[in-house]
Amino acid sequence: MSSSGHAPITPVGTYIMVFVALLIGTGLTVFAASRDFGALNTPIALGIAVTKASLVCLIFMGVRYNTPLTKVVVVSGLLWLLILFGLGLNDYLTRSWMGVPGR
Amino acid sequence: MADVRQTRAGAVSPVAHASAHAEHAHHPRQQHHFYSMEQQLEASILGMWIFLVTEIMFFGGLFMAYLVYRHMYPLAWTESSHELNVILGGTNTAVLICSSLTMVLAVRSAQIGSRKGQIVNLILTIMLGSTFLVIKYFEYKAKFEHGLVPGPHFDPHELLPNGSLVPLALPQGSQIFFSLYFIMTGIHALHMVVGIGLMLVMLVFAWQGRFTPDYYNPIEVSGLYWHFVDIVWIFLFPLLYLLGYHFGV
């Protein structure tokens, strides 16, 4: 533990394991995309991407050891992205719902 | 001095702070308006994450455009995506993942006080980042040659296995796909360039022995930026390259 009281130092082994997991994830994504799973292709690809991003975020970026405030900041960023996507797509996906021509 | 509550900022009571001050001078890297190195580091990390949130929203606008147009032109999306080179894209993904490893090892080297570790890993990170950009250059060059750059010269052609270029009829919306492809990967590449610049600066600092286990804020927050740029690519790769991959493989 460093004298500044900062987070514990992660062992090299952990970093290597994450690195290998990320490479495997990439390979999996490419493999899954080469098969036709129909409507599942996209969720599979995104699911793997989210897992990889989480590994980078929590372990490489060290968010698992950060203060609760930092974690709130990270989550807020993602939440706001979802607001943009959600309320934005709320228009495009509901275009014929109310039976008004053209809207 | 009654009722001095501990604030959530972890503020120490003035009595404790004054006596700590008397015991040792401020760390040479501690800025005047902070009362401890820990406060300074936490402020730096918090600050960098807030900046990364702005970057999330910045790229977010592009992803929003992607989602809307993919909804509107699903066929254009799969057909155009098929024209992207998955091998180069996949290689670039692996390159960036390696660079994230070397980046985190560079920060770790600073945490344990290894100057050599910092220098080696920073150089590797810079080299891997540059490799990414070189591969990107070749990808873009191929797009130009195949007439896939939107604008007045958009004239899609496909490279057949026998080496000949044949015209390609792409559906309505394909120019938008390629515009988004260039804009998203282009802005990502710009961020990589900035990242490499940052790492060069960190390399100079590491060479000068500036980072110690007590103080490594700049390399830590630069690392956060680097990893973020990696995460953006982790999403760009499947969304841009892999949509049309199961056609004609």
Added chain:
Amino acid sequence: MTQERHSYLDEPYGLKAWLLTRDHKRIAMLYLVSITFFFMLGGLFAAGIRLELLTPKGDIWTADTYNKLFSMHGVIMVFFFLVPSIPATLGNFLMPIMCGAKDLAFPRINLLSWYLYVIGGIIALVVLAMGGIDTGWTFYTPYSSLSSNTNVTLAIVGVFVAGFSSILTGFNFIVTVHRMRAPGLTWFRLPLFVWAQYATSLVMILGTPVVAITLTLVAVERSLHLGIFDPKLGGDPVLFQHLFWFYSHPAVYIMILPGMGVVSELVAAMARKAIFGYGFVAASSLAIAILGFLVWGHHLFVSSQSVYAGMVFSIITMLVAVPSAVKTFNWAATLYKGSISWESPTFYIVGFMGLFLIGGLTGLFLATMGLDIALHDTYFVVAHFHYIMVGGAIMAFLGGLHFWWPKMTGRMYNEALAKTSAVLVFVGFNFTFFPQFILGYLGMPRRYYSYPDELQVWNVLSSAGASVLGLGYTLTFCYLVYSLFKGELAPANPWGAKGLEWTTSSPPPTFNFDTDPIVTEPAYDYKPHGTEVTVG
């Protein structure tokens, strides 16, 4: 009595010391000078508009020039005046002091934010010299991305740079409030100005990047022909509107929330009473910031947005009025049975409360989809947002400027002139913008330089009011500048107000406090009249 002045204004001395300063107070003053310049420039464009609208025909300017006038007025007033106004001046000055800190978390980034603002401003001036833009401050595609012959790309660069400046300000404030409060200063002892600035900073961080990328897309489409908004290629102009308003609606909360924070401070000080319902007012700042992100589609009611989405946005828009109403009720409750002293800041906050009320209520008319179909793009909308931005935000800014003027400059201004110009501003404002509600109701479209003859009387009234308003602002500028040289020296606490800023000298020393403060009292800890020892 001569005072030994060792304030932040005096030392270190020299232009270089000012231009390379890291002192948040000096940066605040640098900003004050810059935004005043842009306010005057934006005002000149407004004068051009109101001059033309004196007569029903378009006779002073060509249609193209008129388009440029309202576009430049909007771009300058929104991006170069209102967004930075209170945060970069009063916010920069007061936030560290109100938190009991020596400076913001990142002083060099604070200086960078001013330089970025100036660079953005210079780019805007270059655009102006090259003829300005004519797309409206809203840059709607495909006109802005494909057809406009003006310097849209350069204007976008200027706005982008200025936007980045506001991001840096916001992020500095957030880290400061979280990590740099003095011992004993818990969240619920913070002044409400800090809560309001904090909420504003959240909006700056989360919203500005989206308009940055959106405008970048327009610039890229113009310059590199990588089109995503071009209808011929299948592009969707409504997508631009979604992305643009995702920021630009929360942006209006960037422009009003700091003003509300100022009003909270002034109401408490001028009524010598703690703010009624402190917790609710603090929470309402956060509620406005968050809910404000969920309503942008009310700008798209008459685009081809789906009716269902319109309904969702309409309902949430009505909800976002609630926290603003909570604040207004709480300010009124604070004034009730308060010991009100009628100084010039009081004039401004009372003016704010009335005008913000009208502006806010007329927003509900526009939130109602059925009404909006008739009112969209008419002068009703123009009147609505000017009531909030000018009657609200600018009056709050002026009130705060007057209230903290002694603290920032160490001088008192002429009170009689201040009261006079407050009245001039209030009267001039109402004559300018109330007729515009009527014009909108009667169907006059916005951004038009000509109108039917029967609407002339309202337009003349509006232009006459604008002259009085301009006079009021000019008078304010004159006596404030005069006070810098000839004003009476100010005591540490001329208003007898509570708050950390009043415990230090006027102006404060460079590191704000002579001894590090420790906070033991709640905010606005005014004692009942008669038990207090008057200060100053």
